[in-house]
Amino acid sequence: MRVLLTIARILVGLLFIFSGLVKANDPLGLSYKMQEFFEVWHLNALNDYSLVLALVMNIFEIVAGVAILLGWRTKLFTWLLFLLIVFFTFLTAYAAFSGKIAACGCFGDCIPLTPIQSFWKDVILFVLILFLLINHRKIHSVASSRAAIIILVLSTLAAAGLQWYVLKHLPIIDCLPYKKGNDLLEQMKTPPGAIADEYSYTFKYRKNGKIVEFPEDNLPEDLDDSYEFLERGQKLVKKGNDLKAKITDFNLVTQSGNDTTQAILSYPGKYVLLFMLTKPAPADLKARVDEKFWGDLSNTVPFYIVTADPEVAKLYPATTRILTCDGTVIKTAARANPTYFVMQGAKVLGKYSYADADKVPRMLK
Numbered sequence: 001m002r003v004l005l006t007i008a009r010i011l012v013g014l015l016f017i018f019s020g021l022v023k024a025n026d027p028l029g030l031s032y033k034m035q036e037f038f039e040v041w042h043l044n045a046l047n048d049y050s051l052v053l054a055l056v057m058n059i060f061e062i063v064a065g066v067a068i069l070l071g072w073r074t075k076l077f078t079w080l081l082f083l084l085i086v087f088f089t090f091l092t093a094y095a096a097f098s099g100k101i102a103a104c105g106c107f108g109d110c111i112p113l114t115p116i117q118s119f120w121k122d123v124i125l126f127v128l129i130l131f132l133l134i135n136h137r138k139i140h141s142v143a144s145s146r147a148a149i150i151i152l153v154l155s156t157l158a159a160a161g162l163q164w165y166v167l168k169h170l171p172i173i174d175c176l177p178y179k180k181g182n183d184l185l186e187q188m189k190t191p192p193g194a195i196a197d198e199y200s201y202t203f204k205y206r207k208n209g210k211i212v213e214f215p216e217d218n219l220p221e222d223l224d225d226s227y228e229f230l231e232r233g234q235k236l237v238k239k240g241n242d243l244k245a246k247i248t249d250f251n252l253v254t255q256s257g258n259d260t261t262q263a264i265l266s267y268p269g270k271y272v273l274l275f276m277l278t279k280p281a282p283a284d285l286k287a288r289v290d291e292k293f294w295g296d297l298s299n300t301v302p303f304y305i306v307t308a309d310p311e312v313a314k315l316y317p318a319t320t321r322i323l324t325c326d327g328t329v330i331k332t333a334a335r336a337n338p339t340y341f342v343m344q345g346a347k348v349l350g351k352y353s354y355a356d357a358d359k360v361p362r363m364l365k
Helices: 002-024 027-040 044-070 074-098 115-134 145-169 261-265 282-287 291-299 310-315 327-333 354-364
Strands: 198-207 210-215 228-238 270-276 303-307 321-324 339-344 347-353
Touching (some): 002 115, 002 145, 027 044, 027 145, 044 074, 044 145, 145 354, 270 327, 270 354, 310 321, 339 354, 347 354
Parallel strands (some): 270 303, 303 321
Antiparallel strands (some): 198 210, 198 228, 270 339
16 A cells, blocks of 8 residues: 555656646746636636736646655645646546537647547546545655755745746747747648548528528529528538648738738748737837847848737837737747747747847847
């Protein structure tokens, strides 16, 4: 029994520490995943608190994992982890069986799991934690109370410090398709062997006060303005596979409405894309287009501001090249607001948050 308890304690502790560290590397990614759940459950009012919830959850996972490894206050921490894993199992079950959530984000973007994989992972953890909870009196601390408290305090500070750093300077390990070294055009290609889902469609109309419905391949020949369109129905006929392009919906659109994605990503020389989800706060003024900052480079290196906020254009001279892009794409590509991408063609040479903007000119020389 003692050997089984030790194995279970080590597995649970290490898994929660690992899970917390992976997500602490990119807390914004977890907050966006929370917002996805909030949207499905019509709890959009919680979106403003998603980042705080993500930060606290990551710290708790790490600290609780350390406490379990130490065997300190086992009853308290096993109860807390038991309640947490019950909640996680509910979330992963919902994602797996409702089909409304593509992934739960249990290990962030670095280790993507399918919803069903996440669910079974949580079921196994549930069993292990329940085993620890039932036998918590048989677990003894491997450190004195004072030493354990010091270790847990240091773990809390380290987890908080890591998250503060990555929120300001971008994730230490970038697991996104927009990471340094990637070719964005290659990431936008559909992989070989990809099979798309097949759907059948029906169209519902109102005709002479009656509601009629037709399949897409059998529309009435006299379809005209006397038919009032009501809605289009969609039904999955054949499920495809999970192979798809890693980057979708990445479109750079000019102020005049022209899609210039291919033209920009095909540019042979170096250029800069400044991804700005919203207009910068006063503390981020160094991210503005400034000839003093760029020096001679501002006249020789193409520079574009990519934003989802039309108000951003009002901050800059009319000659500034402003491109619009989907907000979700920008949140995925740039975890700090704003973030510089140093590009050569479609290849990402470097990514820098506003806090490291002074490194951008060095990359361009």
